[in-house]
Amino acid sequence: MNMTPVKDLVECWEENLRQNGYRVTRTRRQVMEIIAGSSTALTPREIYQLSLDQDRSLGMASVYRTVEMLEELDLIQQVHQPDGCHGIWPTVEGHKHYLICNACGRMEVVPGNEGITEYITQVEGQTGYGVEGHWLQLFGRCQSCQ
């Protein structure tokens, strides 16, 4: 359901970096490719570990700094996983509904629908809150883990 090819996503991010005055370096590209190419949400440590398989490995500090920058540009975000840990995942425009497999960790993005919008309006009326954003995560088993 995540239709964007990795390469396009990384190129889009690189463009975003340039426009915001950041340089596009080998290190940053490496981090972006690992995040964009993963089917699970990764921790900084996992990004670092994955870089060890490549011809040039990253420094932990650079992973943290790059992740911080990407978060600031709103290109990635942290998601909460069933085990209570954070993971890093590309930001998706519009509704943020994630579908996460409890067995293999695979994550996908699913579109929202009007039912959710109606529900939010209903909650606003009942509570007096002004709802500015929402975030839905569904946990289950993907087809291959059933």
Next chain:
Amino acid sequence: MNMTPVKDLVECWEENLRQNGYRVTRTRRQVMEIIAGSSTALTPREIYQLSLDQDRSLGMASVYRTVEMLEELDLIQQVHQPDGCHGIWPTVEGHKHYLICNACGRMEVVPGNEGITEYITQVEGQTGYGVEGHWLQLFGRCQSCQ
């Protein structure tokens, strides 16, 4: 919207501890009261800090151990907050829909509705996933922060 008085909630937890063979100690009661009495989700450090105001303060290790035990018994759970940090919050039976104020951090629990259930069925049909659980968090501003 959280109707359970703190005292009842803590008593219910204590009962649960006993039934599972855990002892009810002063330390554990103190941690439970802090968590149950908070209107925001707390980190272990915050629980520890709050205990410093009391006549007897807790050890960090006991906070971690008590939190771990309460999580195991499914009496509390970690929630993801707008700033990306974890916080500890009492588990609510049934649907887990949280409403969090972006300004003051106040958290409330809101009931679900059929719109959500329909939505989930729709996603299952479209993706082939078996959805076992879901988790909705709404972010906004509570009445006093508007």
Next chain:
DNA sequence: CTCTTTGCAAAAGTTTTGCACGCTC
């Protein structure tokens, strides 16, 4: 060539663990 970014290593912060003593049951 300038000035940002990197990797290393050290520092700061968080979480876990071992152990002797204290407190529930």
Next chain:
DNA sequence: GAGCGTGCAAAACTTTTGCAAAGAG
């Protein structure tokens, strides 16, 4: 009283920071 639970301090791990050297524009 028996044995679980506590607090302390040390260890393990995670995240941040300072700085000289490397690399992008």
